Amino acid sequence: MDKFITLKGVAAPLPIVNIDTDMIIPKQFLKTIKRTGLGISLFYEMRYDHQGQAIKSFILNTDPFNHSKILVAGDNFGCGSSREHAPWSLKDFGISCIISTSFADIFYNNCFQNGILPIVVSPENSKKLMSLASNQKEFEIDLPSQKIIVDRETINFEIEEYRKKRLLEGLDDISMTMNYEQSITDYEYIQKKNKPWLFKDIK
Amino acid sequence: MSTGSPKTLFDKIWADHLVKQRDDGTSLLYIDKHLVHEVTSPQAFEGLKISNRSVRRPAATVAVADHNVPTINRENIEDEQSRIQVQTLSNNTKEHGIEYFELSDRRQGIVHIIGPEQGITQPGMTMVCGDSHTSTHGAFGALAFGIGTSEVEHVLATQTIVQKPAKNMRISVNGALPFGVTSKDLILYIIGQIGTAGGNGHVIEYAGSSVQSLSMEARMTICNMSIEAGARAGLISPDQTTFDYLKGRPYAPTEEHWAKALDYWTNLPSDTDAHYDKELVINSLEIDPMVTWGTSPEDVVSVQGIVPDPSSAKTENKKKSIERSLEYMGLKSGTKITDIKLDKIFIGSCTNGRIEDLRNVAAIVKNKKLADHVEGMIVPGSGLVKKQAEEEGLDIILKEAGFDWREAGCSMCLGMNPDQLKPEERCASTSNRNFEGRQGRGGRTHLMSPELAAASAIKGSIADIREFK
Numbered sequence: 001m002d003k004f005i006t007l008k009g010v011a012a013p014l015p016i017v018n019i020d021t022d023m024i025i026p027k028q029f030l031k032t033i034k035r036t037g038l039g040i041s042l043f044y045e046m047r048y049d050h051q052g053q054a055i056k057s058f059i060l061n062t063d064p065f066n067h068s069k070i071l072v073a074g075d076n077f078g079c080g081s082s083r084e085h086a087p088w089s090l091k092d093f094g095i096s097c098i099i100s101t102s103f104a105d106i107f108y109n110n111c112f113q114n115g116i117l118p119i120v121v122s123p124e125n126s127k128k129l130m131s132l133a134s135n136q137k138e139f140e141i142d143l144p145s146q147k148i149i150v151d152r153e154t155i156n157f158e159i160e161e162y163r164k165k166r167l168l169e170g171l172d173d174i175s176m177t178m179n180y181e182q183s184i185t186d187y188e189y190i191q192k193k194n195k196p197w198l199f200k201d202i203k
Numbered sequence: 204m205s206t207g208s209p210k211t212l213f214d215k216i217w218a219d220h221l222v223k224q225r226d227d228g229t230s231l232l233y234i235d236k237h238l239v240h241e242v243t244s245p246q247a248f249e250g251l252k253i254s255n256r257s258v259r260r261p262a263a264t265v266a267v268a269d270h271n272v273p274t275i276n277r278e279n280i281e282d283e284q285s286r287i288q289v290q291t292l293s294n295n296t297k298e299h300g301i302e303y304f305e306l307s308d309r310r311q312g313i314v315h316i317i318g319p320e321q322g323i324t325q326p327g328m329t330m331v332c333g334d335s336h337t338s339t340h341g342a343f344g345a346l347a348f349g350i351g352t353s354e355v356e357h358v359l360a361t362q363t364i365v366q367k368p369a370k371n372m373r374i375s376v377n378g379a380l381p382f383g384v385t386s387k388d389l390i391l392y393i394i395g396q397i398g399t400a401g402g403n404g405h406v407i408e409y410a411g412s413s414v415q416s417l418s419m420e421a422r423m424t425i426c427n428m429s430i431e432a433g434a435r436a437g438l439i440s441p442d443q444t445t446f447d448y449l450k451g452r453p454y455a456p457t458e459e460h461w462a463k464a465l466d467y468w469t470n471l472p473s474d475t476d477a478h479y480d481k482e483l484v485i486n487s488l489e490i491d492p493m494v495t496w497g498t499s500p501e502d503v504v505s506v507q508g509i510v511p512d513p514s515s516a517k518t519e520n521k522k523k524s525i526e527r528s529l530e531y532m533g534l535k536s537g538t539k540i541t542d543i544k545l546d547k548i549f550i551g552s553c554t555n556g557r558i559e560d561l562r563n564v565a566a567i568v569k570n571k572k573l574a575d576h577v578e579g580m581i582v583p584g585s586g587l588v589k590k591q592a593e594e595e596g597l598d599i600i601l602k603e604a605g606f607d608w609r610e611a612g613c614s615m616c617l618g619m620n621p622d623q624l625k626p627e628e629r630c631a632s633t634s635n636r637n638f639e640g641r642q643g644r645g646g647r648t649h650l651m652s653p654e655l656a657a658a659s660a661i662k663g664s665i666a667d668i669r670e671f672k
Contacts, residue, residue: 016524020499031282033249045640050644081636082351084353086334098396106435161227174356179362196463
């Protein structure tokens with residue numbers, strides 16, 4: 001997995017609440033069997049008209065936000081479907097940090113599987129950052145020190161230690177879990193005795 | 204299991220599936236049953252291949268194609284991408300020795316309908332699926348939640364998932380449900396009360412006499428939409444209704460293990476005095492038949508209500524959100540909900556595509572006709588639901604009323620297959636999400652119960668079932 005340590009650049013403001021994963025990447029793009037190539041379809045219905053032409057007023061279609069690596073969004077970002085195509089499309093577009101007052105659980109989790117840092121800030125700070133983003137100020141995200149630095153202002157953020165470590169080191173969950181193979185086998189052995197109806201395939 | 208401090212159902216299932224508490228504060232949780240469908244699994248199987256990993260326990264996984272499948276002429280899926288995705292699932296399951304219900308199999312259907320129907324879903328289990336509506340299975344007292352594709356790969360490879368415990372929330376609904384009020388109205392009402400982020404970080408346990416009196420199918424509707432309240436999972440303590448439903452189903456414990464299983468299940472319900480981080484108590488008499496007017500499931504009002512006024516919003520954000528929704532929905536503030544004219548009716552989905560739903564719809568539309576300007580479509584949740592309905596003659600009643608009678612799948616709930624709304628078409632839908640574009644770009648969705656959708660189909664505009672004759 002890609003590491004995330006620091007990030008610098010303009011942040012695109014998207015002051016809409018409850019942006020759901022259907023808005024992030026609509027259904028017709030879920031038919032792919034690949035993880036890549038979804039960036040062009042990110043926010044499809046807000047970004048393109050019925051003829052497929054880019055809607056000039058949409059923030060990610062305007063310079064310099066069309067190169068944003070950071071998104072500042074309204075409350076409860078990523079609600080709805082569990083589709084990991086949502087973080088894949090953000091990442092493929094180039095966004096690897098999202099700032100909001102809250103995130104839906106599954107989306108939040110999916111971000112960390114893809115080297116994306118979702119940052120939770122207070123409503124006051126969200127308002128402030130939204131306005132700084134609109135003014136095209138350069139944002140600096142520093143994960144080791146858990147700081148957002150913009151326009152001489154510093155905002156600290158919280159992140160669980162294990163999630164931080166995984167992003168900083170780009171760790172892969174599966175290989176970490178594989179280290180516990182014996183514990184998993186032991187668990188199955190005990191549970192087969194307790195709940196034999198669930199473990200008929202295990203000798 | 205009953206030793207120590209009082210525990211919730213969630214606490215008990217968690218403790219019983221804990222493989223390892225890790226130093227970093229996370230836990231490795233064992234997954235009893237993994238459900239897989241065609242949309243969120245191809246990249247997971249591809250990941251296994253790239254890393255040269257195998258499926259750890261193929262017997263713990265069941266697969267079915269549901270999201271993408273056409274509901275007519277399905278012998279050959281016309282859309283190339285959809286066909287490839289369904290074929291990929293078939294190939295992957297064969298390669299890894301995973302049980303797969305083929306499209307031609309009578310048992311094929313929406314993954315969250317067939318789990319319970321086959322007896323795969325059982326109390327006390329941990330279940331996951333790359334689909335947020337996995338919360339449905341919580342109706343059996345199983346800890347069931349949706350996961351992303353990376354986690355699907357993780358579960359395939361290790362039969363475990365990395366988690367931190369959720370917080371406990373209890374919503375108790377007491378009293379008999381008033382006439383015309385269904386479990387769909389109950390969950391829509393709850394979402395309206397706590398909001399789409401109200402359950403974030405929590406598992407919601409539904410309790411109280413209203414919930415206990417419901418059938419398993421009605422309970423599934425409630426747990427299904429827990430995700431729309433932001434909760435990772437919904438739970439209902441298993442009871443005699445649960446055990447009666449399960450007995451004799453193909454994948455339920457057989458006679459050999461039934462008594463032992465029953466003993467285990469009987470000890471699962473939350474202990475008296477167990478601690479909840481959040482509590483909400485609802486009197487069933489507060490609840491009316493409910494309808495959504497906007498583009499979030501929390502945008503819900505009584506069927507006797509009106510479309511809200513943005514200026515009544517408490518915050519600037521909420522005001523903007525109402526304005527945006529009204530514009531998308533093509534609605535004016537102050538319009539009576541029962542004056543909203545409809546173009547389409549969709550009955551189906553993992554929320555309301557079960558046999559009881561179809562029976563209730565048939566009872567309402569029997570010997571009646573859909574309004575002239577309305578098109579209605581019924582998509583049974585599974586091939587077996589369809590078969591059952593046909594054996595009961597429901598299909599005849601529904602077709603005579605003017606409904607299209609389709610094959611099983613997710614269909615217009617998310618419109619990944621050809622079943623979609625056209626721009627500005629307005630639909631009464633028994634599904635779970637009214638997001639912008641959800642049922643088709645520009646499509647306008649009003650979520651409601653099957654009963655309300657049926658009455659609305661006849662009336663041609665949103666109907667209050669309590670006034671319907």
